Amino acid sequence: MTELESGRNHLLIDPSLHVWGWQIALYLFLGGIVAGIMVFTGLRFLGRTPRPPSLAMALIPWFAPLLLSLGMLFLWLDLEHPFNAWRFYMVFQVSSPMSWGAWILLAVYPSSVALAWVSTREALGGPLGPRDGPWSSLWLWLTRRLAGVEGWLRAHLRGLALSNLLLGSALGIYTGILLGTMAARPLWNSPLLGPLFLVSGMSSAAAFMLLYPLSERERVFLGRTDLTLILVEMGLLFLWMVGLASAGAASQSALALVTGGPFTASFWSFVVAVGLVVPLVAEWVELRHGQVPGRSAAVLVLIGGFALRWILVFAGQASGWSSEMALM
Amino acid sequence: MKRRTFIRLGSAGAIGAATVSGLTTNWFGFYESRGKDPQTEGERVVPSFCELCFWKCGILVHVREGRVTKIKGNPKDPLSNGHLCPRGAGGAGILYDPDRLKKPLIRRSKRGGDAFEDVSWDAALDVVAENFERIKARWGAGALALFSHGYGGNWMKHLFRAYGSPNIAAPSYAQCRGPRDVGFDLTFGWGVGSPENTDIAHTRCLVLVGSHLGENMHNTQVQEFAQAIRRGATIIVVDPRFSVAAGKSHEWLPIRPGTDLALLLAWMHVLVEEGWYDKDYVEKYAFGFEQLQAHLRPYTPEWAYPRTGLDPEQIRRTARMMGGARPAVLVHPGRRVTWYGNDTQRSRAIAILNALLGSWGRKGGFFIPSALEIPPYEYPGYVDREVAPADRSEPSQYPLADEVLAQGLCQATIPTSLGDSRIKGWMVYGSNLPLTLPNPREVFRAVQELEFLVTVDILPSEIVGWSDVVLPESTYLERCDELLAPPWRVPYVAVRQEVVPPMYESRPGWWIARELGKRIGLPDFFPWADSMEYAKTRLEKAGLDCHTLQREGVILGAPQPIYFEEGAPAVFYTPSGKIELYSQRLAAHGFDPIPTWHDEEVEDPPPGYYRLLFGRSPVHSFGRTTNNRLLGQVMEENAVWVNRRVAEQWGLADGDRVYLQNQDGVRSSFSAPVKVTERIHPDAVYLVHGFGRKARGLSFAFGKGIDDAELITRYKTDPIMGGTGMNVNYVTFLRPSQVEPASGETGTVDTAAQSSGETGMMGEKTTPGGGAAATGTAGGEVTA
Amino acid sequence: MKGPRYAMVVDTRTCVGCAACVIGCKAENDTPDGYSRDWIHSLVAGEFPRLRMTIESRRCNHCEKAPCVSVCPTGASHVGPGGTVQVDPEKCSGCKACIAACPYGARYVDPRSGAVDKCTFCWHRLEAGKTTTSCQEICPTQSIVFGDLNDPESEVSRLLKTRKWYVLQPDAGTAPKHFYLE
């Protein structure tokens, strides 16, 4: 028997070592969806002969800045000293993924808003906004002012789409890298976490988009894409686990958290079964039988995407190098 | 101001602010990072000595803006050598304890009902003086008893001597170190005193019998313990618990509790039979070796094996280690040695073992200490003691006790079938009797019989809640005290001085004693203006400068020889003038003249019960510090140590909460978590003493952990000197579901209170009673 | 490398785990209630009665390759003078990335300021000209030694040359400057 006593605080509770909670898990989830939406939107505008999208598809890009704002609100809530948040933009720390993230987020906003604006205008054609009433003149003034900008954006549409694609990918990868560079948490410490989070984010985004009244063609496209993404995600998860299993003792004990430890049941049911296997089968069956992908599988994918982040955030903090942390 | 100017100024300001903020960023290369200075370095640093335990280390107290910020060791002090134990470092936690007694209190309902009224010092002292005089007039001075623990108690002792009562007791004698001092005195003619004259620093083999140095943080001893380890000394630890010291040892003997004497005899057998003892030393200084040799013959290690459960080979091996290291070998006498009622004999066995190894007066054994002579203050002379102390029912009882027995005074307070009680009033100074004396029921019974009870204390401890008058004393950081000049390696004197003025309406002990003395017609005994003037007078007589002492904290005297080989006199104050391996005094009183094993003295725990052992934590001095928030952060409650296999039997997991119930059906008032561990003998469970406090005034410590003292309803009295062996109680586990009504822990307190009667009244406590600092003695070393 | 390179050595053979370092540090650095910059870690292995015990006084390891510094997005965690790792509370936003990145659990958020806090090697004392940390000064067993690795004459250099030592979680790749003597 090995007995540990740590005077730091209570061994397993360690309140002062509380690091990240649900806010971060939620932020990572929303960030992943935002990344996916941006990638998909970017791809749509990069396509050679863009067919007219459904109204829902045209409006969906707005979710990028919206969900990101929501996510950043949670991120901000998690800060212990929130009114020092401006410090993020006083420096650029090359070695800090969080610093990268902060600057990426800064770039994501204009890019995603611009593309959403263009997408909306494109879909609706005519003037937007109130045509009469007290605000109409202001609106008119604004649209006129923005017309120039819009023209410029349209002229550089491919660049804008590319920037969305790249920023979206960066955002998706960064959420994984943020955890992946923590050498102190063996469960996270894998270069695969970046791609994994990107792919999972895209899969979640596809599922998220499927919740809206898209056209049949769009649904089939997203369903097919999601199917591929799920397969890739499963492959990445498998590689991530193989990587942990073949690394040192700390990584192995970290892996044991999800293969026989306290996070096992939740990981395999929510992430693997509910989030991956079942939707995979469901979507495959749907597409195979020529049906339009429905929403059930999409909801499951979203549940799985959130569960992946939630479990990774908490299990990762429970993993550690020193034996007392791995015990948790 | 013109509008234009305003705008111009405004924009200039904005640009300036922008520039400045830009300059602070990394972009400008001026983004300098800084740490923060915690601002705890003192504007004033006052030397004094510590009172968190009774070792009395020299300290330096930092004061900033009138607050004590931190306490450091005084490098000039020969006890602290500039280092402190955690308790000493956390002394400010007592000073700034929000639960402190703030005003004198007078009880306003039945005793234990615990309704008090704030009064002025004059009113409180008048009541005390009136009662002192009344008791003296009606019953004689001897009917008033003083229980004292802590250095400030010297003033009260002085008051009592002037008053004429011989009944001055410290629980630290019969509940703690008494048997050891008597045992060594019988053998060498010297007690080991405090601080002990153990030369741990230079020893080549240190043997600890139940002594848990490292958890028992008597500073200098632990410093020397580390030095001994660093020098590569062999460490042998006998303890049913794998203590920290055992963790440092080369040989750990996990002895069955209660059988230490058998091991000591077997060790001596090996030393004598195999010729490892110091023949020259024994021949020169010892008396009765032939008798000892004959006596030891049957005590082979194989004989000891079924009793102690220790491998005979390990007993032989360790004995040879000791023999090989002699004379620089030290079998430590321990500190709290009141375990099984045969403690004086066991201490004598330790003394004899040391004598065989030739360690007394030798480097690495026991040094011969010397003290600085500081003449006493001149007083008119104490009243002759006409009366004998009331602690024994007849003079022939405990014939070799050389101090007053605290539990004896407690018993003398209870009327017996033979007649009225002999003690009518108590003054309790810094001594929390319910946690200190064995069998708290007896204490509460005695308290109910009292005509008058006054406590002088710092915190509202349990005994305070039962008092008639409570006098709030200043902490050691707020008061001056008697000079300290203990016998030690070098003679020295240390001073305690007022670091910050007394908080609230607390007053120093010297002031309380003097004011009481004046009121009971003894002003001649308190001629000094204050304790500093008192100290100065004494120092001047000794030719020492008070200012130097106040500035430095200590003054060292000339070093004296401390080993026989250096020229220290080999004097033994025994009847034979030699080291008495065979004790004539014991023989004269009908006791075993050489320690003898009696199988019937050790009993096994009943099935399902475990022997309750208790000891210290390095961060606490028993109940004295459990309310100290600074120290409590590191250890807030105690845990019940249970052997892993026993825990498996009971289905107890680490951290499960349990209540303990002893063999007499007494249940602990609160629960504590189980510590499932390999570190304890399957026969025993272990608790750190001083937790499970029931005084509600102790808002931090209340209800945390289990109080071992309330489970000590039985004790075995040492027939030689009256020490109370307390490690003879057995406990079993109760789960909270077996104890608590649905409403939870609060309900429990009440139930527990009903079951034990006395505590019920403590439960009603509404005002802070008084309190205390000390629990003194019941802590101590675990042992076998 | 020029200038001092500060390190700490703890002798686990003599450390009794009394926590004087913990209380001393609390008083010296005025850390908030319930939080401390150093702590005692003890490990007991084996089965009754064959047991082994290791006691370590732990704190920030002031790593050469401090992950807390590299993940900090605001530059609050930085390598300070003498190669020590410091936190500037003014710059800290409390994002806790450094806490997650530290394999030693040495950091916590000070609830009073919202900034991350940890052992500074008593930098304020060194700046004031003292040569010891508070924990070293108070330690009754003198098991804690602080000093300059770049000075071959220093006590830490001497101990590391003459005694067997280990660091915590060497695999984490942080190159700690807090050593434990066996």
Add this chain to the structure above:
Amino acid sequence: MSTPLFPLAFGSEDWRLLSGLPVGFLFGFVLERGGFGNARRLAAQFYLRDMTVFKVMFTAILTAMMGLFGLEAAGLVDRSHLWINPTFLPAQAVGGFLLGVGFILSGLCPGTAVVSMASGRLDALVALLGIVVGIAGFAVGVDLFPSLEALYQAGTGQVSLLPDALGVPPLVLGLAILGVAVLAFLGAEKVETRFQGHGSPVEGTPSPRPRAEFAVAAALGAAGVLALVAARPPSPPPPPAVEPVAPLELAEALIRREAGLLILDLRGESAETERVPGAHPVRREEAAGLLAQIPAGSTVVIYDGDAAPTEVPPDWPRLLRYRGLQGGWEGWKREVLTPMPASHFSLEEQGRVARQNQISAYFSGASPAPPAAATAPPPAVITGGATPKKKGGGC
């Protein structure tokens, strides 16, 4: 909960927990196929237009009852390993009422809500959200209003089973439920036909209705199973095993104070007073009562006059470890209490012999010779004089 599927030793607790996943999928699949994902179908139950829910539930109860009885009788399931919800009658009554209200309002119970959601029905998603919010609300509510705690703690909290509560033998109860089920089926058919006239039939209702004849036939078959099960009492478990222990091994264990050792002297009170130290005299037939109070995992050493019992009665607790003292009391006397003659052994073995003989002396109560010193007074050399006391010191 996972025992019937996995042996207890399989994997970790978390892995065993995962066995719920396939079972859940299967359950969900069957529910969905049965049309239970359709809120209208479920709601129709309350309008008595479609009694499928009623019938399925009754069938489920019957199947579970008979399955459990059957598996238990076959020795495949140990009921003590099954988790049965403790009974809190008032709390469950209130909770059941609330659940019913929710059921009617949403047309879905918690389980079918999940099924329905999986079928892609958004109303189910809302219902599920409502469930989550309700659970969270209750948790918060209990914290806010401690009086709620009294409600949900009300009741015995014990597991009370219907046969015990009603005092009816399980077989009778089983048959009674079976009878009620048959009647209910028949009644349900009638009710359905009657009420369906008032509205259109619910989509997806399987057209071939369970026939009355079919129900009766099935009931008869079930009754047969029940009777069979009841007729065959559960086979008695094999008696606990007893391992032998050598007397010297026991002696050393006693000296080591091995934790959790209980020694029973089966010769009982009447036998001679000499026993192995610490042994409890008890007669074989009274031992079970004593053993019931011993913590699980203890080792019980039993001995008789001259032999180690090789087996113990089956009613002795099975979670204890039994060991029989070889040679019984006689063996103890022979091997532990009889000293060995030292002369027979080589010098190397003397240590072992000495040790064994001291064990022998210890247990037989032969103390070492009285110390000689007590009788030999030494010369008295009285120098006298006061002793300088080093006084003081706290603890």
